[in-house]
Every structure is written in structure tokens, then in C-alpha cells.
Amino acid sequence: MEEVGLLINGIYLKVPQGYTLLQAAQQLGVDIPTLCYHPELPSEGNCRLCVVEIGEHPRTRLVNSCTYPVEPGLNVQTHSEKVLQARRITLELLLARAPKAKLIQELAAEMGIHESRFKSEDPYELCILCGLCVRTCREIVGVSAISMANRTPGKLVTTPFLEPSDACIGCGSCAFVCPTEVIPYIEKDGKRIIWGREFELVRCNICGNYIAPMAQLEHWAKLTGEPVEHYFVCRDCR
Amino acid sequence: MPKIESVDHLTEYRRQIRAQRDPKQQQVLVCSGPGCLPLGSTEVAQAFQEEMQAKGLQGKVILKSTGCHGLCAHGVRVLLRPQEIAYEKVTPEDVPEVVETSLIGGKVVERLVYQDPVSGQTAVHKSEVPFYQGQKPLVLRKLDEIDPESLDDYLVVGGYRTMRKVLFKMSPEEVIDAVERSGLRGRGGAGFLTGRKWRLCRQVPGEMKFVICNGDEGDPGAFMDRAVMEGDPHAIIEGMIVGGYAIGAHQGYIYVRHEYPLAVKRLTQAVAQAREFGLLGNNILRSGFDFDIKISQGSGAFVCGEETALIASIEGNIGEPMPRPPYPAQKGLFGMPTVINNVETWANVPEIINMGAEWFAALGTEKSKGTKVFSLVGAVNHTGLVEVPMGTTLRQIIFELGGGIPGGREFKAVQTGGPSGGCIPKQFLDLPVDYDSLQEVGSIMGSGGMIVMDTTSCMVDVARYFISFLFEESCGKCTPCREGLRQLLNILNDITSGEGKEEHISLMEEICTTMASASLCGLGQSAANPVLTTLKYFRAEYEAHIRDKKCPALVCRPLLTYTIDPEACTACLACVRECPVGAISGPKKEAQRIDQDICIKCGRCHDVCQFEAIKVE
Ligand SMILES: Cc1cc2nc3c(=O)[nH]c(=O)nc-3n(C[C@H](O)[C@H](O)[C@H](O)COP(=O)(O)O)c2cc1C
Numbered sequence: 001m002e003e004v005g006l007l008i009n010g011i012y013l014k015v016p017q018g019y020t021l022l023q024a025a026q027q028l029g030v031d032i033p034t035l036c037y038h039p040e041l042p043s044e045g046n047c048r049l050c051v052v053e054i055g056e057h058p059r060t061r062l063v064n065s066c067t068y069p070v071e072p073g074l075n076v077q078t079h080s081e082k083v084l085q086a087r088r089i090t091l092e093l094l095l096a097r098a099p100k101a102k103l104i105q106e107l108a109a110e111m112g113i114h115e116s117r118f119k120s121e122d123p124y125e126l127c128i129l130c131g132l133c134v135r136t137c138r139e140i141v142g143v144s145a146i147s148m149a150n151r152t153p154g155k156l157v158t159t160p161f162l163e164p165s166d167a168c169i170g171c172g173s174c175a176f177v178c179p180t181e182v183i184p185y186i187e188k189d190g191k192r193i194i195w196g197r198e199f200e201l202v203r204c205n206i207c208g209n210y211i212a213p214m215a216q217l218e219h220w221a222k223l224t225g226e227p228v229e230h231y232f233v234c235r236d237c238r
Numbered sequence: 239m240p241k242i243e244s245v246d247h248l249t250e251y252r253r254q255i256r257a258q259r260d261p262k263q264q265q266v267l268v269c270s271g272p273g274c275l276p277l278g279s280t281e282v283a284q285a286f287q288e289e290m291q292a293k294g295l296q297g298k299v300i301l302k303s304t305g306c307h308g309l310c311a312h313g314v315r316v317l318l319r320p321q322e323i324a325y326e327k328v329t330p331e332d333v334p335e336v337v338e339t340s341l342i343g344g345k346v347v348e349r350l351v352y353q354d355p356v357s358g359q360t361a362v363h364k365s366e367v368p369f370y371q372g373q374k375p376l377v378l379r380k381l382d383e384i385d386p387e388s389l390d391d392y393l394v395v396g397g398y399r400t401m402r403k404v405l406f407k408m409s410p411e412e413v414i415d416a417v418e419r420s421g422l423r424g425r426g427g428a429g430f431l432t433g434r435k436w437r438l439c440r441q442v443p444g445e446m447k448f449v450i451c452n453g454d455e456g457d458p459g460a461f462m463d464r465a466v467m468e469g470d471p472h473a474i475i476e477g478m479i480v481g482g483y484a485i486g487a488h489q490g491y492i493y494v495r496h497e498y499p500l501a502v503k504r505l506t507q508a509v510a511q512a513r514e515f516g517l518l519g520n521n522i523l524r525s526g527f528d529f530d531i532k533i534s535q536g537s538g539a540f541v542c543g544e545e546t547a548l549i550a551s552i553e554g555n556i557g558e559p560m561p562r563p564p565y566p567a568q569k570g571l572f573g574m575p576t577v578i579n580n581v582e583t584w585a586n587v588p589e590i591i592n593m594g595a596e597w598f599a600a601l602g603t604e605k606s607k608g609t610k611v612f613s614l615v616g617a618v619n620h621t622g623l624v625e626v627p628m629g630t631t632l633r634q635i636i637f638e639l640g641g642g643i644p645g646g647r648e649f650k651a652v653q654t655g656g657p658s659g660g661c662i663p664k665q666f667l668d669l670p671v672d673y674d675s676l677q678e679v680g681s682i683m684g685s686g687g688m689i690v691m692d693t694t695s696c697m698v699d700v701a702r703y704f705i706s707f708l709f710e711e712s713c714g715k716c717t718p719c720r721e722g723l724r725q726l727l728n729i730l731n732d733i734t735s736g737e738g739k740e741e742h743i744s745l746m747e748e749i750c751t752t753m754a755s756a757s758l759c760g761l762g763q764s765a766a767n768p769v770l771t772t773l774k775y776f777r778a779e780y781e782a783h784i785r786d787k788k789c790p791a792l793v794c795r796p797l798l799t800y801t802i803d804p805e806a807c808t809a810c811l812a813c814v815r816e817c818p819v820g821a822i823s824g825p826k827k828e829a830q831r832i833d834q835d836i837c838i839k840c841g842r843c844h845d846v847c848q849f850e851a852i853k854v855e
Pocket residue numbers: 423424425426427428429430432452453454455456457540541542543544545546578579580581583584685759760761
């Protein structure tokens with residue numbers, strides 16, 4: 001594999017071509033904060049927390065490291081004053097948006113921000129619109145039951161028309177991946193409720209424990225080509 | 239129309255239609271551009287048709303509906319050729335007189351020509367009208383000359399000559415060289431060198447490549463691209479054929495917002511004509527080059543004009559920007575290398591190849607070549623479309639071509655580049671307008687919007703207006719733009735309603751810096767410009783709002799105080815009846831008073847008082 005040499009915080013290193021700046025920094029052990037990045041998902045550059053400064057003084061600029069590919073000889077600063085200031089303001093803006101989100105509180109506190117100077121419009125908002133849930137549902141689960149709707153003023157993650165979605169298989173992956181734990185997900189008495197829809201959980205033919213909603217088992221069966229009955233036995237009993 | 243099979247056939251056909259046309263024949267060219275159409279150009283054209291029929295002129299006089307003539311403020315415009323007599327504000331009722339006096343009598347209808355608002359001096363011919371003097375129309379040149387629905391019209395004025403030259407006499411590299419040497423920069427926003435973009439795309443390996451024309455034009459008030467799409471659609475098609483040949487693409491897309499139905503219709507028609515005629519399709523004129531064009535309609539979101547969002551939209555996905563790289567030239571439409579250029583950029587291409595790169599490069603400034611079309615709107619007498627060489631000063635555009643500020647008021651600022659452009663104050667009126675000079679003063683060329691403001695505008699309110707537009711239009715994908723605009727708007731709403739705090743200014747500056755540096759796309763990166771420039775050039779106005787709770791331009795209602803001048807009040811009680819909260823009272827037949835504790839500052843009393851007794855502060 002071809003390698004590319006570049007400078008991160010003044011240290012020269014070589015990484016495989018096609019690496020992102022974030023991957024290169026990680027290889028060097030440099031910690032760049034991220035919110036919308038997930039190694040299993042395609043990056044979309046939404047949160048802008050991972051910005052780094054590239055280029056030669058005075059013609060430098062900020063780019064998001066989670067998608068920017070390494071370039072030969074590129075000079076990268078991951079913690080310059082310009083970078084830190086952008087991250088501080090970004091976090092302060094997110095803190096105003098989702099003041100009760102634990103992860104945001106923690107990240108902000110690490111940068112010395114304990115309170116936002118900006119107005120909070122909804123003190124109970126938790127979603128930071130990172131898009132991880134939407135991408136997980138689309139790319140990993142493969143059903144695209146949820147998406148981002150509207151532009152800035154009313155942007156939100158939702159099922160089509162805000163109705164319980166027929167496409168949703170009730171797998172709960174979106175809720176697990178959400179960094180601020182905002183997607184309501186309830187599992188009780190053999191039922192799972194997510195995105196306004198109630199799913200009956202199938203019991204294991206052998207031990208009787210709840211496995212997953214039928215829709216999810218059917219989805220697995222379809223993906224693997226196994227008959228759906230194959231999944232009526234839980235993993236432990238198989 | 240015949241199908242053209244070869245180059246010789248095209249030459250022959252062009253000669254035929256030219257021979258049929260007499261350059262001395264009387265022509266009536268009625269503007270049916272975006273400004274004149276709603277003023278009734280269809281009715282005016284209809285009136286000409288009927289009147290000419292009645293007077294037995296059909297066949298002798300050619301009547302055409304054309305694209306925008308430029309001086310939209312004085313529409314409906316009618317141009318008589320070959321005399322070049324320019325009539326203004328023509329109504330169907332004027333038509334019989336024009337037919338009688340000018341078409342039959344060979345004289346001028348004096349009352350329909352341009353008259354200087356100050357000196358009263360008239361100008362009969364187009365070339366004498368100050369608005370047209372100092373212009374250098376390249377892109378707009380044919381707009382008041384050709385019928386946009388006629389391919390023959392385009393051919394007569396030399397259309398598709400460049401395509402022929404390119405397909406048969408030039409290599410793709412030579413084409414790219416020429417565009418690069420011309421110094422043409424993109425007219426849609428960032429001003430990237432077009433030739434360089436084409437070269438980058440050509441160099442990327444790939445069998446399938448695309449060219450796209452960006453006709454999204456989402457800036458409120460801007461209509462230069464619309465005017466070209468509606469008025470000279472074949473110029474865009476020809477430019478795209480040249481670009482396709484240069485980079486090795488065989489398919490082009492024209493992306494038009496569906497709010498431009500006439501542009502969609504004209505482009506669709508022009509593409510169909512070109513295809514039928516053999517100028518699009520397989521093996522064009524037996525050159526061996528295949529190229530075709532599809533029209534794609536956009537939903538009309540401002541952000542869909544951003545190139546990666548536009549590409550997503552053509553693909554059928556949500557029109558949201560993606561981080562670059564990869565640039566469209568590397569990985570664009572359907573993942574293939576793609577050149578995307580603005581309408582005006584494409585429309586410049588045929589003339590550049592035809593007249594030569596050096597000819598084009600001789601126009602304009604050192605780093606900004608050629609001309610630029612601006613849509614001049616707002617507090618200026620001659621609103622409309624102007625095309626001037628790069629480097630023309632703001633003063634020339636606004637005061638010479640634009641005829642200055644209406645009502646004898648004073649110039650205050652001009653915003654260039656659309657909603658995310660900066661507001662440029664009086665001290666920079668002599669700034670040569672080019673990409674770099676505008677950037678130096680904190681604004682942008684954008685796609686060429688120019689909004690003139692006079693002293694009745696409050697600059698804090700102006701900033702608030704643009705930020706609220708951008709807030710509505712931001713896609714909301716990335717944090718700095720989405721949340722930054724939300725907070726800027728909160729703060730500006732506070733300041734304009736009297737809730738401003740001292741620390742708001744530096745808070746806004748911090749948001750702006752991060753939006754500009756860390757946003758994902760050009761919208762967020764430039765959205766701070768209206769705030770940053772007004773803060774820089776009109777800071778005292780912010781301070782008056784924040785410290786003194788006063789709006790010096792008397793625009794921000796919550797900061798105004800309405801009082802009644804007892805000397806002027808005639809006790810007519812009009813205001814008393816109008817006040818929605820009953821704040822005005824007083825003894826019968828005596829001057830009235832406004833109770834400041836009750837007044838909600840709606841301003842209705844001021845509007846209704848005929849004696850100017852209501853004072854505003
Ligand atoms: C928010 C936003 C809106 C834009 N709108 C337009 C538009 O309406 N028309 C256009 O040609 N370019 C627009 N652009 C610029 C395009 O992204 C792109 O740079 C341009 O089409 C490239 O063509 P050019 O090099 O010929 O200018 C916009 C950019 C941004 C960030």
C-alpha cells in the first residue's frame with residue numbers, strides 16, 4: 001500500500017494513502033474530539049468538533065479531520081489557538097442547544113466551559129443532530145426508517161411524516177448509537193417501544209427469554225437467507 | 239427545421255437564413271424579461287400584433303418578444319431596430335401611437351423615451367441612455383436582439399460557430415488552454431478559475447464524466463441567471479457542449495429551480511431544438527463527439543445552489559452539502575468526475591473561444607477578467623440588469639448607470655453578493671468591483687446581487703433581516719452554521735427590540751469567527767459577512783441601539799417613541815380611532831396625547847395622521 005508522509009503538530013509520520021487526518025492523528029496518539037464520527041459509518045462532517053488547522057501560515061484554514069484525506073507534506077495542527085477557539089464556540093453552541101446532554105456537558109467542561117452564554121430555546125432538548133442514528137439505520141441496519149427532516153429552524157430526526165414507521169424493524173440500533181441517549185426506547189413485559197411503535201418480542205423456543213421483535217428476526221432472515229425459524233432460538237441456546 | 243448532417247450543411251443553412259433576412263428591415267422588440275412580463279409585456283406585444291395587422295404592416299415589420307433589455311425599472315421596454323429607438327414604460331394604449339408615428343411616420347414618440355429625472359433631458363436612442371453607457375454587454379449582448387425561442391435567431395447572430403470550431407479545429411487541451419488563458423473565473427460564487435477546474439477534471443481518469451450548469455439562483459432579488467436562461471438559452475447549451483468536449487463528458491445537466499417555469503420551458507425547448515437540428519446527440523455534425531443535455535428541476539432551496547448539495551439533489555437525494563474534498567471535479571455526479579459551472583460562466587464560454595482568450599483577458603482587472611452581470615436593486619433609480627467590465631467602480635454602477643438614489647436621499651450602503659454578502663459603506667464607493675477588492679472590504683462577488691440602501695435603512699435591522707433569511711435557508715447539517723445563525727438571530731432580535739446588552743457585540747464576533755472558519759459549506763462560511771461588515775462600518779448604530787435604546791434610522795419600532803405635537807394636532811381624532819390599544823386620548827377639540835405606558839409602538843397613528851402631528855424619535 002502506498003504511504004503518504006505529513007506533519008501533525010510538527011511530527012512527521014507516514015500513513016497509508018486514503019487515511020483521513022483523524023485516522024492519521026489517532027495513529028500518532030493525538031486525541032481529537034469527535035461527536036458525529038463513528039468508525040463503522042461513513043463520515044458526513046456534521047458536528048465540526050474535529051476541525052484541525054491545515055496549511056502554511058498565514059494561509060491556513062480549518063477542515064474537519066474526519067473526512068479530509070491525508071496529503072503529502074500537509075502541515076496539520078490539531079490544537080492550535082484557532083482550532084481550540086472554534087471547538088470552544090461549537091461546544092458552547094451545542095451546550096445552549098442541549099444543555100442537559102451529559103456528553104456535551106463533559107466535553108464542554110474539558111474546555112473550561114461550564115455554562116453557555118447563549119440562549120437555550122428548549123431546556124429539555126438532547127438531540128445534537130449528529131446524524132449517527134440516521135446513518136446507523138441506513139448503513140448498518142439497512143432500512144432507512146428514520147431521517148433528518150426540515151432545515152435549520154425545525155431540523156429534527158424523525159420517521160416519515162412523524163408517524164410510526166412501517167419500515168422500522170424495532171432493532172433499537174439508533175437508540176444504542178445515540179451519544180446523548182435521546183431516542184426513547186422502552187422494553188417491558190415482552191414489548192419494545194421505539195419511534196412510537198410497539199413491537200411484540202419473540203420468545204426463545206428453548207429458554208423462553210425474549211429475543212427481539214418479529215420484524216427484526218425477519219430482517220435477519222432476509223439478510224442471511226436462513227429461514228426465519230432459525231432465529232426463534234436465542235443466541236445462548238443455539 | 240432540417241436535420242443538420244455536417245459542418246458544410248450548417249454553413250449552408252446559416253447562409254440561407256441570413257440571406258432571407260434584411261438587416262434594414264423594421265423590427266419591434268418587446269421585452270418579455272422577468273421585470274417587464276409582470277408589467278404587461280404580453281399585452282403590449284399583442285397590441286402591436288393587432289395594430290400592425292390593422293395597418294397592413296404584417297410581413298413588413300418583424301415583431302419579437304425578447305429577453306430582458308436591462309432597465310427593468312422603466313418597463314415595459316420596446317426597442318425599434320435598426321434605428322435603436324428605446325421606448326420605456328410602454329402600455330398597450332401607447333401602441334397605436336408608436337405604430338402610427340414611428341413605424342409608419344418614421345418619427346419618434348417623444349413622451350415614451352428616457353428622460354433624466356433631474357435635468358429633464360431626453361435620450362431617444364439606446365446608446366444615449368445613461369444606463370447603457372459604460373456597460374459592456376457580452377453575456378447580455380443578444381438579449382434584446384433575439385427571440386429566445388428561435389434557433390434560427392441564435393444562428394443568425396453567429397450561434398454554434400464556436401461549437402463548430404471547437405469540435406473540428408481544436409483539441410480538448412487547446413480549448414482548456416484558451417479558457418485558462420482568458421482568466422475566466424466562475425460567476426456563481428467563489429470565483430474559481432474555470433480553465434483550471436476543467437483541467438483538473440480532465441486529468442481525473444474516468445470513462446464517464448459530467449458537466450452541470452448551476453441555474454439555482456437562490457439569492458432573493460437576483461435574476462441575472464434567470465434572464466440569461468430565459469433570454470439566450472442556446473448560449474448556455476453551446477458553452478456546455480464546448481465544456482463537455484474539453485473535459486471528455488457526454489452528458490450535461492442544467493439544474494433550474496422550478497420557481498423559474500419560463501426558464502425551464504425555454505431551456506427544454508432549446509435542448510429539443512438543438513437535438514432535432516443535430517447539434518446535440520450522437521456524433522454531432524459527424525465530428526465523432528456525442529453529447530446531450532437533461533434539464534433537472536430543483537426544489538428552490540437556497541442551499542441547493544451549493545455544488546455538492548445540487549449534485550445530491552440531481553441524484554434524487556436530500557439537497558445537503560457534503561464536505562470537500564472530494565471535489566466534484568474528482569468525484570461528483572453519481573460519483574463521476576464532474577464540472578459544475580454557473581449559468582453566466584457557461585454563457586461566457588462561446589464568446590471567449592470565438593473572440594480569443596486574449597480579447598477577453600484584455601477586459602477587466604489583473605485578476606478578474608471580462609465582465610460581470612449585476613442585478614441592481616433596492617434604493618436606486620434604475621433597477622435592472624447591468625453588465626460592466628470587472629473593475630468598474632461601485633460609484634459608476636450606482637450613480638452613473640443606476641441613476642443614483644431616488645427621492646434625493648443619501649446613499650448609505652450597498653450589499654453585494656447575495657444574502658451572505660457584506661454591506662459596503664460610502665467610503666468605498668470608488669472601489670473597483672472585482673473578486674479580490676470586494677473580499678478585502680469584507681464582502682463577496684457572489685453571483686452578482688447588488689442591493690443599494692439609503693439612509694432610511696437601519697443597518698442593524700438589515701443584518702437581522704439577512705441573518706433571518708440565512709437561518710431559514712441553512713440546511714442545519716453542521717453545528718456552527720445552524721446554531722450560530724440561531725444565536726446571531728436571537729441576539730439581533732434582542733438588539734433591535736431594545737434588549738441589547740453591551741457584551742452582545744463581542745459575543746456576535748466570536749460566533750461569526752467560528753461560523754466563518756468551521757462551517758461545512760459556503761453558506762455558513764459566508765453567513766457572518768452581513769454582521770461582520772455592519773459591525774465594522776456601522777458600529778455606532780449598534781451602540782445607539784444597545785446603549786441609548788435608540789434606532790437612528792427610525793426603523794426598529796420597539797425603540798421608537800411616538801408623541802403628538804400639540805401645535806400640529808388638529809384634534810381630528812383619526813389616530814384615536816386607529817390606535818389598537820387605546821393609548822391616545824385628550825379633551826375634545828384639543829391636541830391629543832399618547833400614553834407611553836400603553837403605546838405598543840405599532841406606528842399606525844403616524845401613518846394615519848394627515849397633519850404630520852405624530853413625531854417619531
Ligand atoms: C449556499 C450557496 C448557494 C449557492 N448558490 C449558487 C447559485 O445559485 N448559482 C451558482 O451558480 N452557484 C451557487 N453557489 C456556488 C456553487 O457552489 C459553485 O461554486 C458554482 O456553481 C460553481 O460555478 P462557477 O465556478 O462557474 O461559479 C452557491 C454556493 C453556496 C455555498
